[in-house]
Amino acid sequence: MQVRGKVAKRFGDDINTDYIIPAYTLQESWDKQFFADHAFESYDPSFKAAARANKESIVVAYNNFGCGSSREQAVYAIKYNNVVAVVAQSFPDIFYRNCLNNGLLPIQVEDTSKLAQGDELLIDLDSRTLTDVTKGSSHRIIATDVAIEQMKRGGFLGLVRERLRQKLKAQPQRAS
């Protein structure tokens, strides 16, 4: 499976989820698109226009992207601005899992320093290679087999529904 996109934004280390989506927005909607409209609005108001300028955008960062609060709205805020992947040198667990659950690809590579704004990137999940098409360089994607599988599926919902079906079947019928 391959995913393409253009680097729309570059960030440094330790971008926390408060920066991605400010807390005052979180309780004000249950619609995922709402959070895209407020993405990075306090931290980097230019993000939205930059991400929406491409049909498929990619965000690049250094270390520990998505640290802090567990708010899943941070993933919606990025994804629903045409972003298909975040490429970083490391991710904390909660954010990484929230990405996997929502079909936003969290792509870990050893060194993101050469991936420049405007570069065209090609992510190949099968060969686990990130290619900077503009520069002609390639990077190994660091991920477990399970994470790759989840990235391809775009989440686990199908699996959880099947699991619930099995559990309900195993329960004794109850009069309702």
Added chain:
Amino acid sequence: MPSTITEKIVSRAMGRKVKAGELIEALPVDKIYFNEVIGPPAILNFQKDFQDVYTESGKRVQVFNPARVAFMPDHTVPSCSIMVSQGIKMMADFAKQQGIQMYKEGDGIEHTIASEEAFVLPGEIAVATDSHTCTQGALGALAFGIGTTEAENLLATGELYSFYVPDTMRFEVSGKFQKGVYSKDLVLHVLGTMGEGGCSKNVAEYTGPTIDSLDMEGRFTICNLSVEMSARTAIINPDDTTMRYVGEALARRKAKMTDDVRGMIARSDKDAAFSRVVKVDASQVEPTVSLPHSPANAKPVSQVSDPISVVFLGSCANAREADLTVAAKILKGRKVSPSTNLIVIPASRRVYNWAMDNGLLKIFADAGANIESSNCGPCFGKHMGILAPGDRCLSTSNRNYKGRMGSPEAFIYLGSPAVAAATAVEGRIADPRKYL
């Protein structure tokens, strides 16, 4: 083979021995709690994504086990907007329909209630829709934050999928605290050493004579802030202090310490495998503050004297009895600086009432503080003390990110309740030692 407490807790849940690094396909979770930030969308998604599965199976919609679920509205309560009120109402309706315990607005901050009410017990696996769920690690539980989707899945099946048993970084803390030094200073110092990503993928396990000597309040603070170095969670091996606390918490809900509860306790083996051992000399730690805009930007308070316009004494990090006690000791008979606004928010209704019965609220009120009913307060940046551009705030909470408590042009400093009280008196960051 020797094991860490984390490995032992997961092994107990799985009914077989597991090791760090191992992939668990479906991890059964003992407890899950929700705040009003993520509760409403999780309920909506749960109904949307699973309703038809229940219908096809000829069952009515029923969460996996209502006794293992709790709802704790706490972030911006009493409700600060129509949407928040609607969300809380949705939670209350769903709780009633499903038989889930729903706490009231003002009962307390979720992580405080979860331990005070013995909702989470030692040795359990507990999750909640908030990164500071790691606070429960002080009980010797394996507890961590999850997102909305994992929470809705859990409501359906009680399981967490594709869970990797985490490695453990062990922090061995020895040495006696200097006067005016508390667990907050210790953990800010640790964050300063480790950096915001320093404990990523690892459980931070705290041990050693200093940790042994701490009361539960001090332990909760340390575990609470460990997520600021991106720890998967934090944990402290249960001991007599833990079990005394849990016994009192159980009594509050008219339950008793039983062999079942005791049987859940796990402790790391001495020769368990740790990814790294970090030695910390607590006697070298000074009263510490973290400067804007990172919790890991720690400096001794003696090197800082910036003017402060807002002091917040509250949050899931530092608003329990011991925290209010030390602040009251400093504020007794003194006045808050004319240039500073002091906001005091006890961590739970129980702590609030205790502070009232013991005269602490009067001390705060006489000093000129604003005292609010229990909730997350300005730490969530949505009500009860939003910062203006140029404001400088000293907060006993856990995050001083740019914009966290209001304007991105405000400056937030983190410190202990003692530093907060001394700072409120002087109107600038102040060393608490001269007041103790």
